[in-house]
Amino acid sequence: TRMLTFLGLESSCDDTAAAVVRHAPGHAPEILSSVVMGQESLHADFGGVVPEIAARAHAERIDLAAEAALAQAGVDLTGIDGVAVTAGPGLIGGVLAGVMCAKGIAAATGLPLVGVNHLAGHALTPRLTDGLEFPYLMLLVSGGHCQFLSVEGPDSFRRLGGTIDDAPGEAFDKTAKLLALPQPGGPAVEAEAAGGDPARFAFPRPLLDRPGCDLSFSGLKTALLRARDALLAAQGGITVQDRRDLCAGFQAAVADVLAEKTRRALALTGAGVLAVAGGVAANRVLRARLMAVAEGAGARFVAPPLRLCTDNAAMIAWAGIERFRLGHRDGMDLAARPRWPL
Numbered sequence: 566t567r568m569l570t571f572l573g574l575e576s577s578c579d580d581t582a583a584a585v586v587r588h589a590p591g592h593a594p595e596i597l598s599s600v601v602m603g604q605e606s607l608h609a610d611f612g613g614v615v616p617e618i619a620a621r622a623h624a625e626r627i628d629l630a631a632e633a634a635l636a637q638a639g640v641d642l643t644g645i646d647g648v649a650v651t652a653g654p655g656l657i658g659g660v661l662a663g664v665m666c667a668k669g670i671a672a673a674t675g676l677p678l679v680g681v682n683h684l685a686g687h688a689l690t691p692r693l694t695d696g697l698e699f700p701y702l703m704l705l706v707s708g709g710h711c712q713f714l715s716v717e718g719p720d721s722f723r724r725l726g727g728t729i730d731d732a733p734g735e736a737f738d739k740t741a742k743l744l745a746l747p748q749p750g751g752p753a754v755e756a757e758a759a760g761g762d763p764a765r766f767a768f769p770r771p772l773l774d775r776p777g778c779d780l781s782f783s784g785l786k787t788a789l790l791r792a793r794d795a796l797l798a799a800q801g802g803i804t805v806q807d808r809r810d811l812c813a814g815f816q817a818a819v820a821d822v823l824a825e826k827t828r829r830a831l832a833l834t835g836a837g838v839l840a841v842a843g844g845v846a847a848n849r850v851l852r853a854r855l856m857a858v859a860e861g862a863g864a865r866f867v868a869p870p871l872r873l874c875t876d877n878a879a880m881i882a883w884a885g886i887e888r889f890r891l892g893h894r895d896g897m898d899l900a901a902r903p904r905w906p907l
């Protein structure tokens with residue numbers, strides 16, 4: 566129960582990130598630095614993350630990110646007590662780049678190495694930012710993930726349900742692509758939707774008729790494509806207002822489904838706190854709906870600041886500290902696990 570300062574590394578998707586987090590028992594944890602090097606421009610021409618390009622960029626930059634994080638924190642490796650690294654799930658090439666970098670540092674310094682599940686990093690973030698006590702309900706909604714987790718301990722997660730196909734961020738991004746809006750699609754679709762009529766197009770609310778907390782978003786994408794093509798066939802093009810209405814209808818369907826499933830998850834767990842993470846949690850319409858659902862269930866609503874909701878390494882350093890305090894240590898045989906369920 567001494568003070569711990571951890572270096573965290575994250576490279577499982579399209580952000581190369583490093584951070585230094587310090588925690589003294591009895592005090593709020595402190596983020597001494599958090600460096601995120603995005604790759605958006607590298608993938609922009611391809612309409613999605615290209616694994617080969619991502620892996621190469623991570624391998625080229627992860628050392629730089631680590632150096633920058635240490636420099637910004639004002640510590641060198643002698644001031645670090647452990648190295649935490651995302652060991653999965655994610656794109657294998659990227660995860661490998663991070664794991665190799667962490668092993669290199671651990672081998673050169675003798676520092677303990679702690680492998681972290683990326684999803685655990687997201688799920689434990691509200692403890693870093695808001696000091697939440699266990700248990701709480703976490704809705705993780707991003708470009709790659711969508712699930713409800715009952716977070717019961719640093720290493721204890723109960724999955725209540727999740728998407729059976731696409732993640733909601735992916736659906737936002739595909740919607741933007743279909744409507745010739747810029748990537749990432751979420752903010753662009755939200756901005757268009759603000760001027761649209763959510764009732765003009767009757768988009769489906771997938772899986773609402775089924776019990777439980779599973780979700781589906783791929784049918785919504787198909788419905789949007791059909792609606793767009795019907796307009797193209799009838800009018801030869803789509804107007805500015807058509808586009809706004811399509812975005813508003815799509816966003817309302819996503820928000821309806823997420824709100825209802827969140828209501829169920831809160832009822833199932835009786836959780837007193839609903840926390841959100843992931844890039845889609847930035848959506849103001851969705852946030853307002855989730856806040857109302859939490860209020861209706863008598864639960865507190867917690868949303869960490871956006872830079873800690875999206876992929877970052879502070880959450881990995883923090884999850885590393887939490888695991889380390891439980892006694893977890895990894896050896897040089899720590900494997901990159903592209904599929905690693907919580």
Ligand code: KG4
Nearest residue numbers: 707708709734749750751752844845848875
């Ligand atoms: O968490 P994140 O940065 O990366 C991972 O996927 O792990 O999430 C990115 C996703 C993208 O799909 C992006 O379109 C979506 O979050 N997003 C949004 C908004 N801002 C970002 N979706 C809806 N509304 C937004 N305002």
Ligand code: ZN
Nearest residue numbers: 687707875876
């Ligand atoms: Zn993530």
